Amino acid sequence: MAAENPSVSGVSGRYATALFELARDEKSIDAVKADLDRFDAMLSESADLKRLVRSPVFTAEAQLKALTAVLDKSGISGIAANFLKVLTANRRLFVVSDVIRAFRALVAKFKGEATADVTVAETLSDKNLDALKTALKSVTGKDVALNVKVDPSIIGGLVVKLGSRMVDSSLRTKLNSIKHAMKEAG
Structure with a gap:
């Protein structure tokens, strides 16, 4: 599926495709999309959150601890929260905006x-x-x-x-x- 859509490629495309397939299998595409949209909105509104996501100076542990607090406070849970934690553990949180964009494209294609x-x-x-x-x-x-x-x-x-x-x-x-x-x- 990733190869069919040019906007869904590279590292972010692979993560988005994996997340989409999991969400589809769990019949929770809308819930995951809503959580990712909420995280994306928080990211665009908070310079501190942007710094946490993009800066390589934070260790994976520090990033994960801070991200977990943000997710708990915002009510983002389930598949989306676990996915964001996996991105963090894999030191790929800096591509989260691209992953969210690619995930949205996959959802849109799926829904026509x-x-x-x-x-x-x-x-x-x-x-x-x-x-x-x-x-x-x-x-x-x-x-x-x-x-x-x-x-x-x-x-x-x-x-x-x-x-x-x-x-x-x-x-x-x-x-x-x-x-x-x-x-x-x-």
Whole structure:
């Protein structure tokens, strides 16, 4: 399965595939995905957690102890928690974001969903997320899972990447094209 999907390759792809197959066998794909999504959100919000995950200066034991405390406090348990602990014990916690991305791709493929990477300047409301999902579903004919990333540097608008297609309606891009056009005109 990993070879069929180019976004699921390498070390992170192998870990994601193993996790997906285990979750599928245990009929807990949605629970594992929810736990990984929660961990991914915590990772994007906490500089300390990012440092714990990425820094090679922590020993595996120190990483595991800190990670266990984080997982216990956040209520992440079961397969997802055990998987994150295995990544830590194998000194592979630094690839966790890639593993989560690959796992999401496998889940989407399994469910017949398309996955869109969306970059926004600020967090979208549930109403706006639903509107975006509906618009993308009308284009693809499939349910669309969203990987939303907040990047204030785009100033406003959205950048949507769905498969090989990309729509960049960010204010930054529009301003750059206006600046470029004015340079050519002047």
